[in-house]
Amino acid sequence: RKQWYQRRVRGLWKQKQAEEIAARDAEAEAKAAEWKAEAAKELENWHAKQNDVFEKTKAGNREAQEQFLKDNVEETKPGQQWERICRLCDFNPKNNRNSKDTTRMKSIFLQLKQNPLIRA
Numbered sequence: 333r334k335q336w337y338q339r340r341v342r343g344l345w346k347q348k349q350a351e352e353i354a355a356r357d358a359e360a361e362a363k364a365a366e367w368k369a370e371a372a373k374e375l376e377n378w379h380a381k382q383n384d385v386f387e388k389t390k391a392g393n394r395e396a397q398e399q400f401l402k403d404n405v406e407e408t409k410p411g412q413q414w415e416r417i418c419r420l421c422d423f424n425p426k427n428n429r430n431s432k433d434t435t436r437m438k439s440i441f442l443q444l445k446q447n448p449l450i451r452a
Contacts, residue, residue, distance in 0.1 A: 414445040 403419075418441050 414441065414448055417441055418445045 403416075
């Protein structure tokens, strides 16, 4: 009788544990599905924002290219070539922290702009 009772209790315990595990698994699957849906939504939002930024950048680049081409089409007078070159250079030292040091070349450009070479 005692063995029968122990087997019965053990069987009930196993059944209860299996039900609890199944409930936890179902809860975990529901959370995982919720997280996947949320992640897909966030990824879609991120792609939409990236596409907006990309389109804005493309539009800005097109405008800059059109302006650049317009400026280059203009006929340059002799002695103004260095002014055109200096317009293309960024002389602000704060913006160039991660690039090579080009201060010597920039100073040469500025000197040539102020005193252009005279060829006979």
